[in-house]
Amino acid sequence: MTTQTPSSGHVFWLYGLSGAGKSTLAGLFRAELCARGVPVLALDGDTVRSGLCAGLGFSDEARTENLRRSSEVARLARDSGLWVVASFITPLESHRDLITRIIGAEALSLVYLDAPINTCQSRDVKGLYARAREGRLAQMTGISSRFEVPGQTDITLDTGACSPEACVARLLSYAADKLGSH
Ligand SMILES: Nc1ncnc2c1ncn2[C@@H]1O[C@H](COP(=O)(O)OP(=O)(O)OP(=O)(O)O)[C@@H](O)[C@H]1O
Ligand SMILES: [Mg+2]
Known part of the structure; x- marks a missing residue:
């Protein structure tokens, strides 16, 4: 019997403010990878918070735990040969350092989605910025x-x-050399 070593995957970690476009780009990028036959695990902040990390809040400590668990999952998936498209606000440099320590710099691309907060506020896809401005939402990234x-x-x-x-x-185009023959 021959054993097959799974080819190693890669983790793309999309981060930025709420409304910067993480989930939108993660969905489009994932579809492009799937069309090339690349096995992909999608990990999105909202999805993770409804299950794996349900019950965690939005303090710095709770956000750290949310990201620690999520990056451990990303590492396990990557070690199993999957490609991972993760989309989380990841607000602090210490969070990005933690993720890099857990996943490993070689296996990780940190992808910053840069949009001015005014643009994100005007998009306000989920109405979170309006709620934060009205004082009805605490710990809103970029506001409080x-x-x-x-x-x-x-x-x-x-x-x-x-x-x-x-x-x-x-x-x-950035991912092309990692994709190799895919
Ligand atoms: N270049 C772009 N990339 C991604 N989204 C864009 C871009 N330009 C405009 N948009 C729009 O911005 C909005 C981004 O919403 P999206 O839900 O993807 O943000 P998010 O970063 O996932 O926010 P959250 O952290 O609240 O989940 C969408 O309505 C999208 O169509
Ligand atoms: Mg999102």
Whole structure:
């Protein structure tokens, strides 16, 4: 009997403010990877918080635990040969350091989605910014909870100015050498 070593995957960790476009780009990017026959696990903040991390709040500590669990799942999936498209706000540099420690820098691409907070507020897809402005939502990232603009990223996508399609094309071009023969 021959044993097969699974080819190693890669983790793309999309992060940025609420409304920056993480879930939108994760969905488009995942579809492109699937079309190339790449096995993908999608991990999104909202999905994770409805199950694996249900009950965790939005303090710095709770966000850290949410991201610790999620990056452990990403590592397990990647070690099993899956590609992972993760989409989480990931507001602090210490969070990005934690994820890098757990997953390993070689296996991880930190993808910063850069959109001005005013743009994100005007999109307000979930109505969260309006609720925060009215004082009905505490610990809203960018309003009453810190978001640290990263000093260094593997790739930055200008989701404030460019279309989703243009951003995904740029991400695919960045990922080309990792995709290899896929
Ligand atoms: N370049 C772009 N990339 C992604 N989304 C964009 C872009 N330009 C405009 N948008 C729009 O911005 C909105 C982003 O919403 P989305 O739910 O993806 O944000 P999010 O970062 O996942 O927010 P949250 O953290 O609240 O889940 C969508 O309505 C999308 O169509
Ligand atoms: Mg989202």
